[in-house]
Amino acid sequence: MGKKITLVLGFLVCFVIGTIVGMILPSEEKEKEPIQKTPTPSSTYLVETEEKEGCGYQTSLYYEGEDKNVYLYCLDSMKVAVDGKLIELRDYIDSNSKNIDKSLEILTSNTKLWNVSIDKLKDGGTAIYKDDGESKMTNHGLTLITCNTLEGGKNVYIGPYDMTLRSHYCMPNAEEDKDFIRTYQVLYKAADTNRENIFITIQQYNTDDIETVKIPYSLASKVQVKRSYEFTFAYDGKAVEDTIDSIFENTKLVSIVETDKVGERQIQEAID
Numbered sequence: 001m002g003k004k005i006t007l008v009l010g011f012l013v014c015f016v017i018g019t020i021v022g023m024i025l026p027s028e029e030k031e032k033e034p035i036q037k038t039p040t041p042s043s044t045y046l047v048e049t050e051e052k053e054g055c056g057y058q059t060s061l062y063y064e065g066e067d068k069n070v071y072l073y074c075l076d077s078m079k080v081a082v083d084g085k086l087i088e089l090r091d092y093i094d095s096n097s098k099n100i101d102k103s104l105e106i107l108t109s110n111t112k113l114w115n116v117s118i119d120k121l122k123d124g125g126t127a128i129y130k131d132d133g134e135s136k137m138t139n140h141g142l143t144l145i146t147c148n149t150l151e152g153g154k155n156v157y158i159g160p161y162d163m164t165l166r167s168h169y170c171m172p173n174a175e176e177d178k179d180f181i182r183t184y185q186v187l188y189k190a191a192d193t194n195r196e197n198i199f200i201t202i203q204q205y206n207t208d209d210i211e212t213v214k215i216p217y218s219l220a221s222k223v224q225v226k227r228s229y230e231f232t233f234a235y236d237g238k239a240v241e242d243t244i245d246s247i248f249e250n251t252k253l254v255s256i257v258e259t260d261k262v263g264e265r266q267i268q269e270a271i272d
Contacts, residue, residue, distance in 0.1 A: 013219055046114055046137040048086055048174040050077035057269050063090045065100045073159030080106050124150040126170055132161055167234045167254045183266035189225050211244040219256050230257045240271050
């Protein structure tokens, strides 16, 4: 009887010791199990661009076609998704028999997929496509301008979301140095006494130059105090002194567009 009890106790002790050792030391099979990594999701865009560092706010010829050209504004690269792969737009145009219009359909015909707004101008058919990037179909947002004017302007301009239509973009044989942009903060706005002109007081960032200027009502009716705006000026290429007074006196104000850019990020183009 005593021997049976001893054997039972010995068996129990061995079982307990074996269980403890098994809990502390991993089995060979467990050591050989591969570590499972959580897969990292990848982003897929209809359009992927590389924005240019130190952008000079001038366009660069990207693709030269027979009847129209494609220009990039503040971009180093422009890629589109074709059959699940990103391909440089210029290469895609080449693969499409060098047909720019047909190639651009990959963007203009998919406007329901990317959160795009379309503004069609009454100049013959110029269209401005804008995507703010929130749809995740473009990695930075995008502006696409397809010119189609009565004067024969047919070129295409592609740039970041904040790119605007410049006065020379859709003009045949227009020169690049005929307009420039300056950003000003509006410090004061006079009461709207008529529907012709409005007086506003403006200042450029990081300068002491503060002036009150007269603005056409059609351009400044929605301008508000303590906000910043990009002023586009057109001129004939003659020398213009780099002061607010001289700029407004010797150039033509083309447009005023509100901007959320601050400090050094604001557009302050040189007067060539």
